[in-house]
Amino acid sequence: MTDIHLHINNLSHYYGSSSQTIPTLRSINLSLIRGELLGILGPSGCGKTTLLRLIAGLESPSQGNICIENRIVSSPEHVLPTERRGIGMVFQDYALFPHLNVWRNVCFGLSTNSDKAKANWLLELVGLIDLRDSYPHQLSGGQKQRLALARALAPGTSLLLLDEPFCSLDVEVRHNLRNVLTSVLRSCSATAILVTHDPHEALGICDRVAVLKDGSLHQCSSPVDMLQKPLTSFVGKFVFQNNIVNIHSNGNSFNTPYGSIIAQSHLFKSQPNVLMFDENSLSISLNPCGKCTIISKEFRASQWICRIQDSQNILRVSVTLDANIKIGDKCDLKFINGKYAFLYPGCVSCILKANN
Numbered sequence: 001m002t003d004i005h006l007h008i009n010n011l012s013h014y015y016g017s018s019s020q021t022i023p024t025l026r027s028i029n030l031s032l033i034r035g036e037l038l039g040i041l042g043p044s045g046c047g048k049t050t051l052l053r054l055i056a057g058l059e060s061p062s063q064g065n066i067c068i069e070n071r072i073v074s075s076p077e078h079v080l081p082t083e084r085r086g087i088g089m090v091f092q093d094y095a096l097f098p099h100l101n102v103w104r105n106v107c108f109g110l111s112t113n114s115d116k117a118k119a120n121w122l123l124e125l126v127g128l129i130d131l132r133d134s135y136p137h138q139l140s141g142g143q144k145q146r147l148a149l150a151r152a153l154a155p156g157t158s159l160l161l162l163d164e165p166f167c168s169l170d171v172e173v174r175h176n177l178r179n180v181l182t183s184v185l186r187s188c189s190a191t192a193i194l195v196t197h198d199p200h201e202a203l204g205i206c207d208r209v210a211v212l213k214d215g216s217l218h219q220c221s222s223p224v225d226m227l228q229k230p231l232t233s234f235v236g237k238f239v240f241q242n243n244i245v246n247i248h249s250n251g252n253s254f255n256t257p258y259g260s261i262i263a264q265s266h267l268f269k270s271q272p273n274v275l276m277f278d279e280n281s282l283s284i285s286l287n288p289c290g291k292c293t294i295i296s297k298e299f300r301a302s303q304w305i306c307r308i309q310d311s312q313n314i315l316r317v318s319v320t321l322d323a324n325i326k327i328g329d330k331c332d333l334k335f336i337n338g339k340y341a342f343l344y345p346g347c348v349s350c351i352l353k354a355n356n
């Protein structure tokens, strides 16, 4: 049987009175398996922090409930205090005690010798044992966040809530800390939720990723499943930066300025009106009289990613590094034959076909 650590059941939340405001979270259902790292991903204001605060017991649900270890800890009628939930929290701003050194920060609130042995082990694990006498102001941002991680886990916490913990750190430190996080969580057999607005971070280290938009859960699945089947066009666009094009059907066939679409129409539950495809699905040919304009190009290790505009869309297109292209160049775009794409609503897969 699956060992569910946290279960969120039909959870909704409003700030203020539900009759006056729009919900911050709408009917969220999620489960976390023990030892799992779940990413909560979404744009600014979608409700990520609110969801974390609800799990921490810092907000009260308007509807639904939250169970930790099969026990209801939050419902509209009752909210178990944060300190009785067996959770640890790590924030972007570290929240360390400035007047306590590293060792005393980790040991804060611990009493037994075995707790202190664990604190020692955690400081070893996060690479801070040699800095045990230093104070927070003597640590770098990355060291402070490693200390915050060790402190959150020291009391034997098995459920960790991390709210954008790496977002104020520079790229290399952030990258190192992601690796520290996953190995520390594994060593402690801890379950964790990582709130982030960075798709690379969520996809890179999380076992599963939950994507929120305007308080609604669009998808919760492993990174590979999400890549292979983004359930909504928002997931494809926000998480994978895929292209979105509005389409109109002509009976069972769809035409676009870039070519046509082959799909099995019996799979449609409703008529698709949006096509989604990735940056490798279009070919570009320079043409001074072309209908499209290259408006930006970004270097990636193995290709350029161009943004190309026509009268209806701005599309991301990958172009080989040896292509002689400049911003402002005119061009034509067409589908690359045989590339896979998705139609929405319904996430029906289809195949792209270039116009002759």
Ligand SMILES: Nc1ncnc2c1ncn2[C@@H]1O[C@H](COP(=O)(O)OP(=O)(O)OP(=O)(O)O)[C@@H](O)[C@H]1O
Binding pocket: 015, 024, 042, 043, 044, 045, 046, 047, 048, 049, 050, 051, 197
């Ligand atoms: N204390 C509050 N009172 C009223 N509205 C709030 C409060 N806190 C947040 N909100 C609103 O609730 C919505 C969700 O906020 P939340 O902080 O959960 O989003 P978020 O996804 O974490 O955003 P960000 O990535 O910018 O931190 C936003 O529209 C926000 O303005």
